[in-house]
Every structure is written in structure tokens, then in C-alpha cells.
Amino acid sequence: MKTIQIYDTTLRDGAQGEGVSFSLEDKVLIARKLDKLGFDFIEGGYPLSNPKDAEFFQRLHEKPLENNAKLCAFGMTRRKGVVAKDDPGMIALIKAETPVVTIVGKTSDFHAKEVLGVSLEENLAMIRDTVEFFVSEGKEVIYDAEHFFDGWKANADYAPQTIKAAAEAGASIIVMCDTNGGSLPEEIAQITKEASSAVDIPLGIHTHNDSELAVANSLSAIDAGATHVQGTINGLGERCGNADLISVVANLALKKQGYQVLGGDGSNSGGGAERLTELSRYVYEIANMLPRNGQPFVGQSAFAHKGGMHVHAVAKAAHSYEHIDPTEVGNERRILVSELSGRSNILALATKLELDKDKDLMGRVLKEVVELENQGYQFEAAEASFEILLKKLAGTFQPHFELIKYHIDVDRLPDGTPITEATVKLQVGEEVRHEVAEGDGPVNALDGALRKALAGHFPELAKMHLVDYKVRVINSEAATAASVRVVIESRDEIESWGTVGVHENVIEASWMALVDSLEYKLCRSES
Ligand SMILES: CC(=O)SCCNC(=O)CCNC(=O)[C@H](O)C(C)(C)COP(=O)(O)OP(=O)(O)OC[C@H]1O[C@@H](n2cnc3c(N)ncnc32)[C@H](O)[C@@H]1OP(=O)(O)O
Numbered sequence: 001m002k003t004i005q006i007y008d009t010t011l012r013d014g015a016q017g018e019g020v021s022f023s024l025e026d027k028v029l030i031a032r033k034l035d036k037l038g039f040d041f042i043e044g045g046y047p048l049s050n051p052k053d054a055e056f057f058q059r060l061h062e063k064p065l066e067n068n069a070k071l072c073a074f075g076m077t078r079r080k081g082v083v084a085k086d087d088p089g090m091i092a093l094i095k096a097e098t099p100v101v102t103i104v105g106k107t108s109d110f111h112a113k114e115v116l117g118v119s120l121e122e123n124l125a126m127i128r129d130t131v132e133f134f135v136s137e138g139k140e141v142i143y144d145a146e147h148f149f150d151g152w153k154a155n156a157d158y159a160p161q162t163i164k165a166a167a168e169a170g171a172s173i174i175v176m177c178d179t180n181g182g183s184l185p186e187e188i189a190q191i192t193k194e195a196s197s198a199v200d201i202p203l204g205i206h207t208h209n210d211s212e213l214a215v216a217n218s219l220s221a222i223d224a225g226a227t228h229v230q231g232t233i234n235g236l237g238e239r240c241g242n243a244d245l246i247s248v249v250a251n252l253a254l255k256k257q258g259y260q261v262l263g264g265d266g267s268n269s270g271g272g273a274e275r276l277t278e279l280s281r282y283v284y285e286i287a288n289m290l291p292r293n294g295q296p297f298v299g300q301s302a303f304a305h306k307g308g309m310h311v312h313a314v315a316k317a318a319h320s321y322e323h324i325d326p327t328e329v330g331n332e333r334r335i336l337v338s339e340l341s342g343r344s345n346i347l348a349l350a351t352k353l354e355l356d357k358d359k360d361l362m363g364r365v366l367k368e369v370v371e372l373e374n375q376g377y378q379f380e381a382a383e384a385s386f387e388i389l390l391k392k393l394a395g396t397f398q399p400h401f402e403l404i405k406y407h408i409d410v411d412r413l414p415d416g417t418p419i420t421e422a423t424v425k426l427q428v429g430e431e432v433r434h435e436v437a438e439g440d441g442p443v444n445a446l447d448g449a450l451r452k453a454l455a456g457h458f459p460e461l462a463k464m465h466l467v468d469y470k471v472r473v474i475n476s477e478a479a480t481a482a483s484v485r486v487v488i489e490s491r492d493e494i495e496s497w498g499t500v501g502v503h504e505n506v507i508e509a510s511w512m513a514l515v516d517s518l519e520y521k522l523c524r525s526e527s
């Protein structure tokens with residue numbers, strides 16, 4: 001069984017992705033999470049680059065990681081014409097006080113000559129001096145060979161000299177970087193084999209996803225002998241991102257034979273992979289990014305079945321349309337309801353809700369879904385509305401409140417400020433509640449008034465909030481008389497859920513989606 005070291009660079013290369021910006025606190029939280037989940041190396045940042053990264057290392061020095069992950073500080077080789085110990089980059093790396101430093105250096109003769117503007121000999125000296133300096137300071141040095149594959153293809157005499165210089169100077173691993181992300185798996189395999197005869201220390205792989213091959217290229221290098229893989233959670237990173245470690249780990253733990261990762265036992269039974277979904281969502285949440293539904297293994301849609309024929313087969317044998325059991329990566333199977341559904345979709349959801357599964361009810365629900373989708377409803381992103389519809393048709397739905405009336409005023413002050421006020425009158429049990437609220441717009445005001453009216457009876461509503469509101473015109477040829485579909489996403493501390501409303505009037509469509517959202521929360525709180 002071969003152990004593959006997993007090296008995470010979400011906090012450094014991941015932060016180089018467009019739209020990614022971690023606060024110091026975010027970085028600390030992510031590092032601790034990765035450590036807990038058994039990652040071998042965590043690259044925390046580039047201390048020369050900015051005070052936040054430098055402070056990150058200080059924070060982790062004061063309160064170190066608690067498990068086995070080694071913390072790495074990243075930097076480049078010494079500048080041309082400077083003695084390593086006097087280079088500000090080296091000084092910043094020493095100050096980071098990490099057990100490991102990761103040094104990026106040039107493999108490509110073009111980059112050395114044209115980009116750095118140094119001779120090929122000076123580039124080798126920069127690599128050698130830098131690695132020797134850190135080794136003499138008692139550091140483990142990981143050497144990231146930038147543009148490794150492109151450099152090797154362009155000059156197969158010079159590229160090996162660069163990694164030999166790092167190895168002879170005491171680096172512990174040479175990491176072959178597909179920096180521009182343009183290589184193919186067969187090239188990666190071939191060059192990895194050639195590199196392994198140039199140096200006798202372990203090889204690692206670091207790939208970018210510009211050709212959508214970062215994960216495949218990482219696996220290809222591992223099959224060709226690399227024992228260390230670098231990447232980021234969810235594939236965040238410069239341009240099109242880095243290899244997504246979620247997929248790399250899942251493939252190594254569950255698909256490929258003979259590899260051991262994240263402390264798993266290498267038995268291809270999920271060891272190390274069960275918390276990947278949790279990790280992926282944690283990083284999205286901290287990065288304040290929307291998760292990618294179609295992300296392999298961990299995305300919301302990774303095990304979502306929509307077509308009636310698929311759902312019919314999955315009910316008999318899940319593996320008929322699933323490559324692994326979703327629980328092996330901590331994900332779950334979802335059955336979607338739409339006009340493409342058959343009775344099997346409805347049956348699966350009724351089973352989940354423990355509803356009576358008579359054939360007649362399933363037929364009625366399916367007919368209603370097809371009819372409503374024809375009017376513009378969509379239940380795919382509105383599972384909570386579907387659940388309420390199912391209960392209504394099954395006769396088990398008990399509304400928690402009834403609308404008597406709502407009223408909305410939008411005024412514009414002389415200075416141009418718009419003011420929106422909503423009044424809601426509800427029957428809640430024996431009581432009539434009449435409340436008014438102001439809001440940023442009609443829906444916000446309506447939501448405020450509705451919650452005020454219900455707060456006394458249902459304090460649990462305080463724990464939920466709206467996270468997304470989408471409006472779509474659905475029969476645009478009818479111009480202003482067109483219907484609109486409103487989809488609202490809500491969440492509480494446990495889950496998120498979607499609801500839908502369709503009407504010619506956007507306020508009424510919003511009201512329908514709002515009411516379903518609150519009713520769903522109240523039903524869940526009772527169960
Ligand atoms: C493949 C990768 O992802 S490598 C990591 C890339 N990440 C980043 O660039 C993010 C962090 N970077 C930074 O904060 C800044 O670029 C710094 C602090 C490192 C340097 O900033 P500056 O000194 O203003 O230089 P600038 O960014 O404009 O240019 C890079 C400099 O590094 C030099 N350089 C680049 N790579 C190397 C290397 N491997 N070894 C030595 N010097 C290098 C360049 O020649 C250039 O120096 P020059 O202007 O004297 O020619």
C-alpha cells in the first residue's frame with residue numbers, strides 16, 4: 001500500500017483565484033479544519049506578500065495545529081544578485097517559524113532568461129542557495145518546480161539540472177508543477193517517469209485546470225510514481241483553478257487500488273473520504289462563495305436523479321445510476337420532481353416523508369406537478385414547496401396560519417427616497433394578528449410584517465432567514481401580463497430549502513413562496 005501525501009494550498013494558490021479573499025480568521029479556521037481531517041501539509045500563505053499572511057503564521061505559532069498536518073510557508077527562490085540570508089523573502093519565511101518552507105523556482109530556460117532576466121547558471125545558483133539556506137536553518141524544504149512540464153518539453157537538458165540542484169541542496173520533495181495547466185495526462189505520465197530517473201528523492205505533482213485535466217493529470221503523475229499531490233479544496237485557484245483535492249482524494253480513496261490517503265486504510269472503502277462533502281461546503285461557506293451544484297462527488301446535484309427512468313431504476317438498485325454510494329463521501333441521494341418525472345420520483349419522495357404511497361395518490365401528484373410546471377412552476381429548486389404540495393394532496397397538511405389580507409404601500413419622498421410599508425392581517429389559531437413593517441422593498445416589508453405577526457406563536461421562525469430571491473418572467477410574449485416565477489431560498493442553522501410561487505403579480509408570487517417557506521420551517525420544527 002502506497003501512502004500519498006495530501007498537500008493543501010487553498011490558503012495560498014486557492015487565494016489567487018478571482019473572487020477569493022480569505023480574512024485572517026477564515027484562514028485559521030480552514031487550516032484547523034484541514035488538520036482535523038488528516039491533511040499532511042497545509043500551505044498557509046506567502047509571508048512576504050502581505051501582513052495578513054505573515055500574521056497567520058504568527059497566530060498558528062502561538063496556538064499550533066493539534067493533529068499531524070505540517071504547516072508550510074511559501075516563497076520564491078532568492079532574488080538575482082542577492083545573498084540568500086539577506087533576501088527579504090528568505091527573512092520573511094524564517095520569521096514564519098514553520099517546520100516546512102515551500103520554495104518555487106524556475107525550471108524553464110525561457111522563464112529564467114526572459115522573465116527573471118538571469119543566466120541559466122544564475123538560476124541554478126538561486127535554487128541551490130535558497131534550498132541550502134533553509135536546510136541549514138533546520139527547515140524541511142519542498143521544492144515547487146514551476147513550469148516543470150513546459151520547461152522539460154522545451155529543454156530536456158536544462159530542466160533536469162534545476163531539480164537536481166534542489167535535490168542535491170537538500171530538498172525533501174520535488175513537486176512538478178503544470179503551472180499553465182496545458183499538459184495532457186500522457187505527457188504528465190511520460191515526463192514523471194523521466195524525472196524519477198533524474199533525482200532520487202520523492203516526486204510530487206501540482207496541476208492547474210486550464211485544460212479541465214488537473215485531477216486526471218494528478219492521478220496520472222501518481223500512477224507514474226509521484227507520492228505527493230498538491231491542490232485546493234473545490235479547485236479554487238489562479239485562472240481556472242488548481243486540482244480539486246476533493247476529487248483527487250475521493251478517486252484515490254475509493255477508485256484506485258493500492259493508495260492510502262488522509263489516514264485511511266487504503267481499502268477503497270471510503271477511508272479518509274467520508275467528510276469530503278462537509279469539508280467542501282465548509283470552505284465555500286467560509287469563502288462566502290456559492291457551492292457548485294454539479295461538482296463531482298460533493299455537489300448538491302452529484303447524486304440528484306431527475307429523469308423518471310433513472311429514478312425508477314435507482315429505486316430498485318441505487319448503483320444503476322450512481323458510480324459510488326453517496327455516503328462514502330458524506331453526500332446524499334436526491335430525487336428531483338419535474339415534468340420529466342414518473343411515478344417513481346413521487347413515490348421516492350412520499351417514502352421519505354412517510355406518506356401513504358397509494359398508486360392513486362401518486363398518479364394525482366404527478367398530474368398536478370405536470371400541470372403546475374406547465375403554468376411555470378419548477379420544483380427542482382423548490383423541494384420544500386413540493387413537500388407541502390404532496391402533503392396537501394395527501395390530506396395531511398395543516399396550515400399554521402391563514403391570510404385575511406395584505407396591503408403594500410410604496411411612497412416616494414420629495415428627496416427621492418422610496419419607502420415601502422406592508423400590512424399583514426392573519427388568522428393564527430383563535431387570534432387575529434394585524435402587523436405592519438417597513439422594508440427595503442415590497443417583499444422585504446411583507447416578510448417583516450409576516451414574521452412580526454407570527455413571532456409570538458412561533459418563536460422558532462427567528463432562526464430562519466432568506467438567503468436568495470430570484471424572479472423570472474415565464475411567458476414573455478404576454479408582455480406586462482406575463483407570469484413571473486419567484487424562487488426563494490431560506491435557511492436555518494441546520495439546512496436550506498427552496499420554495500416557489502407563480503402569478504401574474506410579482507408580489508403575490510413572492511407571497512406564495514414566502515408562505516411555503518415559513519410553513520416548511522414550522523412543519524420541520526414539529527417533526
Ligand atoms: C506559480 C505561482 O503561483 S508562484 C506564486 C505567485 N503568487 C503571487 O505572485 C502572489 C504573491 N506575490 C506578491 O505579493 C508579490 O508579487 C511579491 C511580494 C512576491 C513580489 O512583489 P514585487 O517585488 O513588487 O515584484 P513583482 O510582483 O512585480 O515581480 C515579481 C518579481 O519576482 C521575481 N521573481 C519571480 N519569480 C522568481 C523566482 N522564482 N525567484 C526569484 N525571483 C523571482 C521577478 O523577477 C520580479 O522581480 P524584478 O521586478 O526584480 O524582476
Ligand SMILES: CC(=O)C(=O)O
Binds near residue numbers: 013104147178180206
Ligand atoms: C507553484 C505553483 O503554484 C505553480 O507552479 O503553479
